[in-house]
Amino acid sequence: MATTTETSKASKGSKKGVSTASDMLPTTADAVQIDPPANKMSGLEVVFALADSPDPRDRKEYADLRDRAAYVLITGAFPTHLRPHMVSLLREATNYSRENTSLDGRTGSLLLKQDVRRTLDLDHHPMVTQTQRYIDEGYQIMVSRELGGRRPFGRVWLYRPLDEHRAVKVTIHANGSVQEGWV
Numbered sequence: 001m002a003t004t005t006e007t008s009k010a011s012k013g014s015k016k017g018v019s020t021a022s023d024m025l026p027t028t029a030d031a032v033q034i035d036p037p038a039n040k041m042s043g044l045e046v047v048f049a050l051a052d053s054p055d056p057r058d059r060k061e062y063a064d065l066r067d068r069a070a071y072v073l074i075t076g077a078f079p080t081h082l083r084p085h086m087v088s089l090l091r092e093a094t095n096y097s098r099e100n101t102s103l104d105g106r107t108g109s110l111l112l113k114q115d116v117r118r119t120l121d122l123d124h125h126p127m128v129t130q131t132q133r134y135i136d137e138g139y140q141i142m143v144s145r146e147l148g149g150r151r152p153f154g155r156v157w158l159y160r161p162l163d164e165h166r167a168v169k170v171t172i173h174a175n176g177s178v179q180e181g182w183v
Contacts, residue, residue, distance in 0.1 A: 047065050070125040077110060080151045140158065
């Protein structure tokens with residue numbers, strides 16, 4: 001004759017002597033606590049450390065972050081079509097602001113943290129210095145050429161209104177070169 005325990009197990013679909021998946025799960029008494037390492041570096045700190053690396057691929061990641069962060073500094077917005085790793089680095093490097101953060105003060109809501117700006121030496125980035133020069137001449141930033149359009153990190157579109165219907169348009173590239181028109 002079956003005992004009460006065996007009967008309740010049989011009614012649940014398990015057989016005597018056969019363990020189920022739930023029987024194999026560890027209990028809280030069996031769990032081992034693993035502490036995270038105390039010296040864990042953030043993603044930005046890892047990329048900053050790669051700046052002087054002898055490996056050209058490591059230096060490229062630093063240079064890529066610098067170009068993308070320069071775009072954020074200029075426009076106050078993320079560029080589109082970035083890989084998830086770079087998006088996570090830029091999220092770590094920025095804060096939201098209630099005021100317009102683009103260099104011309106008209107658009108943008110992302111503000112780069114001062115230590116990131118200093119570490120990446122963005123005030124001396126060719127695209128930033130060239131854009132600032134044009135803004136001082138009266139140009140304004142056009143974040144994208146059309147509503148919902150691409151915002152490539154390698155170029156910034158500027159224009160200077162002449163009258164209601166005409167404007168002088170220039171494109172500034174990541175290396176600081178300037179082209180007439182929007183390319």
